Amino acid sequence: MSFEFERKQRIAILGGGPGGYEAALAAAQLGAEVTLIERSGIGGAAVLTDVVPSKTLIATAEFTSTLERSSELGVTYFVTGEDNKAQKPEIAINLATVNKRLLSLAHDTSEDMKLALKEAGVNVIPGHGRLDGTHAVIASTGPGGTDFDRVEADTIIVSVGASPRVLDTAKPDGERILTWTQLYNLTELPKHMIVVGSGVTGAEFASAYSSLGSKVTLVSSRDTVLPGEDADAAAVLEDVFVRRGMTLMSKARMQSVERTDTGVIVTLADGRTVEGSHCLIAVGSIPNTANLGLEDAGVELDDAGRIVVNRVARSSVPNIYGVGDCSAALPLASVAMMQGRTAAFHALGDAVTPFDERNVAANIFTQPEVASVGWSQAEIEQGIIRGTIFKLPLTANPRAKMQGIRDGFVKLITTTTSRTVIGGVVVAPRASELIFPIALAVEHRLTVDDVAKSFAIYPSISGSIVDAARALHQVERK
Numbered sequence: 001m002s003f004e005f006e007r008k009q010r011i012a013i014l015g016g017g018p019g020g021y022e023a024a025l026a027a028a029q030l031g032a033e034v035t036l037i038e039r040s041g042i043g044g045a046a047v048l049t050d051v052v053p054s055k056t057l058i059a060t061a062e063f064t065s066t067l068e069r070s071s072e073l074g075v076t077y078f079v080t081g082e083d084n085k086a087q088k089p090e091i092a093i094n095l096a097t098v099n100k101r102l103l104s105l106a107h108d109t110s111e112d113m114k115l116a117l118k119e120a121g122v123n124v125i126p127g128h129g130r131l132d133g134t135h136a137v138i139a140s141t142g143p144g145g146t147d148f149d150r151v152e153a154d155t156i157i158v159s160v161g162a163s164p165r166v167l168d169t170a171k172p173d174g175e176r177i178l179t180w181t182q183l184y185n186l187t188e189l190p191k192h193m194i195v196v197g198s199g200v201t202g203a204e205f206a207s208a209y210s211s212l213g214s215k216v217t218l219v220s221s222r223d224t225v226l227p228g229e230d231a232d233a234a235a236v237l238e239d240v241f242v243r244r245g246m247t248l249m250s251k252a253r254m255q256s257v258e259r260t261d262t263g264v265i266v267t268l269a270d271g272r273t274v275e276g277s278h279c280l281i282a283v284g285s286i287p288n289t290a291n292l293g294l295e296d297a298g299v300e301l302d303d304a305g306r307i308v309v310n311r312v313a314r315s316s317v318p319n320i321y322g323v324g325d326c327s328a329a330l331p332l333a334s335v336a337m338m339q340g341r342t343a344a345f346h347a348l349g350d351a352v353t354p355f356d357e358r359n360v361a362a363n364i365f366t367q368p369e370v371a372s373v374g375w376s377q378a379e380i381e382q383g384i385i386r387g388t389i390f391k392l393p394l395t396a397n398p399r400a401k402m403q404g405i406r407d408g409f410v411k412l413i414t415t416t417t418s419r420t421v422i423g424g425v426v427v428a429p430r431a432s433e434l435i436f437p438i439a440l441a442v443e444h445r446l447t448v449d450d451v452a453k454s455f456a457i458y459p460s461i462s463g464s465i466v467d468a469a470r471a472l473h474q475v476e477r478k
Contacts, residue, residue: 008033009140012137012153014129014292017044019324020159021113028120028343035151036122037129037139043110045161046333049181051390052109056102057183058204058365061211062429065367067091072404093212098189102182113404125149131156131293134317155319155347157300157341158307160292162285162325170196170257170281176264177257177279177461180205182403190214190278194256194266198225199283200364204279204434206246207366215428216246221253226364230377230425231368232391232409237427240368240407249274257281289324302328311354313343321347330357352458361439363432368408371435374442375413375425386416387423390466394428399459405429410464412438414472421469436460 011027015018016038041048049469056476068091070077082086084087117124122476126142127149137156141148148156162180166172174182180201193204193213198220210216218225218241222302225241225248226234241248253269263277294301300308301315307315307322309329315322321343324336338355346352361373394400394408405428424438442452451469 009155009159009348010151010153011035011155011344011347012129012151012255013037013116013157013379014114014131015044015158015159015161015288015324015326016042016117016124017046017159017161017324018333019335019340020044021340021342022115022337023157023159023323023340024117024122025120027348028117028122030344030348031385032344032348034120034122035125035216036117037125037127037137037151039126039128042114042117042124043106043111044159045163045181046336047109047113048106049184051333052106053099053102053184054180054204054208055365056105056206057098060098061208062367064091064213065211067077069404076453078244082205091213093189094244095121095189095212098472099186105400119173130291131158131297131320133281133293134297134319142230155321155341156309157313157321157323157328157340157347158289158294158315159323159336160288160326160374162287162331164281165284166284167281167283169255170279172281173259176259176277177281177336179281186278188231188274189411192217192263192276192278193464194264194279196266196279197284198222198227198250199282199284200226202280202282203381204365205282206241210241210244210246210435211367211413215276217249217252218246219249219252219268219274221251223250224368229364229370230372231371231410232377232413233425233427236368236407236409237366237370246384254283285325288395289326304328309339312346312352313339313439314346319347330362332362333358335360338407359439359443361435365432365433365451368405368428369426369431371426371431372424373435373439374421375411376423377425385422388419388472389415390472392464392471394461394464396467397459397461397464399463402459403429405461410434410468410474412465412468414448420445420449421448424465426465430461434465437465438463 009032011032011034011037024036024108109125125138129139131359132138137151141147172179192212193209194217195202196219197326206218224234254266256267256270257279263278266274289305306328309322309327313321364370391411408428421441426434448469456466
């Protein structure tokens with residue numbers, strides 16, 4: 001008697017960032033034979049040079065700000081001088097120690113992920129991967145990428161991420177002119193950091209270095225900071241930035257950045273110049289899709305070089321998927337992770353419910369944080385969808401008063417008739433945590449009455465969400 005066994009499905013994954021990592025775990029869980037190729041380390045740029053280190057730096061800056069305003073709450077730190085009189089100590093930032101710690105955390109996170117893949121039975125190949133047709137990948141390994149492994153695959157998942165956009169007129173040198181991946185090599189706090197770009201990345205690092213004690217100039221080609229975000233949130237953040245001593249230069253397009261003997265000089269399109277000790281270039285990113293063999297395999301790319309995918313992360317080639325920042329999806333680690341799982345489940349025939357990008361919550365880790373989900377006020381005002389908007393400042397929140405929080409608000413956006421929650425914005429410390437109940441309401445089509453019936457802790461910042469929902473109920477009855 002002979003037995004025939006069905007061959008395991010072979011999944012090859014290019015890139016071990018959040019998307020590739022989750023795809024590998026999901027595919028292994030479903031019994032596939034999984035090979036993952038990663039050139040820099042498990043976790044990719046998100047863990048090693050982007051999300052983990054940047055948010056660790058921001059957390060350090062936040063702690064510094066808390067210390068600085070402690071006197072407002074009646075808490076004073078002092079040392080006794082030689083004359084036995086109290087002297088206020090200065091807060092000193094040892095950037096070398098800060099960067100050493102955050103890089104250590106990034107390394108540890110990467111090692112934890114590597115161990116999880118090993119325990120799941122995933123074959124990890126260190127090296128650079130590229131497609132060889134539609135059913136195989138080539139892994140360049142060994143010193144200088146001189147050795148090659150060919151991996152046959154039934155399904156290929158591409159999760160190679162993106163890299164900082166580099167301009168010919170502002171080429172990073174890793175010392176004075178920097179991308180956000182190079183900041184962690186600094187050993188001393190910049191005296192004057194010029195940040196070019198007022199999007200999410202630029203705003204986050206401008207906020208962090210300002211709190212750490214650097215003089216910061218934020219150069220924006222647009223009218224406001226965070227031009228693509230909620231206008232009220234951007235206004236709050238601008239006010240906070242200016243109050244803390246940051247210089248904001250709006251409608252100021254950077255023409256070039258040059259290194260000088262003592263620092264950098266940024267030249268603007270209108271001829272003005274700004275001199276500083278360092279310059280951070282934060283003008284977007286480029287997908288790492290070049291020279292991967294995607295075009296030869298028939299994979300469609302958009303004008304920016306991103307893989308065009310559908311709601312289950314499938315590309316124009318049925319057995320090739322694209323996830324994360326290299327795809328035409330929201331450039332968020334949480335989206336990459338969801339895409340990775342979805343791609344693996346779909347490829348292996350498991351049940352899949354495609355997620356709606358509009359219901360994805362996003363957060364900007366400035367001080368205060370800015371979190372949002374769903375439809376925006378701008379879309380309501382443009383007439384794209386009918387809706388009602390209600391904003392409740394945190395100055396009305398008792399817990400915010402106790403904690404000395406002066407800036408921020410909760411905003412709910414609902415349908416006009418049924419009062420279903422379709423969007424929301426939170427500007428507050430830990431907005432990344434506070435947006436979750438609103439995201440749940442948006443995902444599950446809850447009404448303001450559903451939210452208003454929930455019990456919020458008193459006093460709590462989240463109580464403002466319930467208060468906003470109750471206020472909308474009152475509006476409905478008028």
